[in-house]
Amino acid sequence: MLTLTDNATAIVSTLVSRQNDAPDAGLRIHSAPAQDDAGAAHLAVAVTADPEPADQVVEVQGTRLFLDDAAAAALDDKILDAGVDDEGSVSFAVLPQVA
Incomplete structure (x- = not known):
């Protein structure tokens, strides 16, 4: 199952x-069209008030993530990390879980 760093x-x-400000809002991680010639799957994020009907909901310390099928499969055994740069831009990193 996907875990998050602090x-x-x-x-x-x-x-x-x-x-x-919706009480059940969360970050939705979903598949997006490939942006390169390799055709590799890409994931995108968006803040939403509610999950889509087929989304898997992951809650960690009150933080809600909504994952579509492709994101749930790609992130099942991963760790999600995040950072903020000097301009306030957020970036996410997907790391392998250590057994």
Whole structure:
């Protein structure tokens, strides 16, 4: 199951609370069209008030993530980390879980 670093939990919570005041809002991670010639799957994120009907809901310390089927499969055994640069831009990193 996807886990989050403490940093990612804090950043996602802050993003969601600043962009949506719905009580069950969360960060939706979903598949997006490939942006390169390799045709590799890409994931995108968006703050939403509710999950889509088929989304898997992951809750970590009150932080809600909504994963579509492709994202759930790609992130099942991963760790999500996040950071904020000097301009305030958020970036996410997907790391392998250590057994």
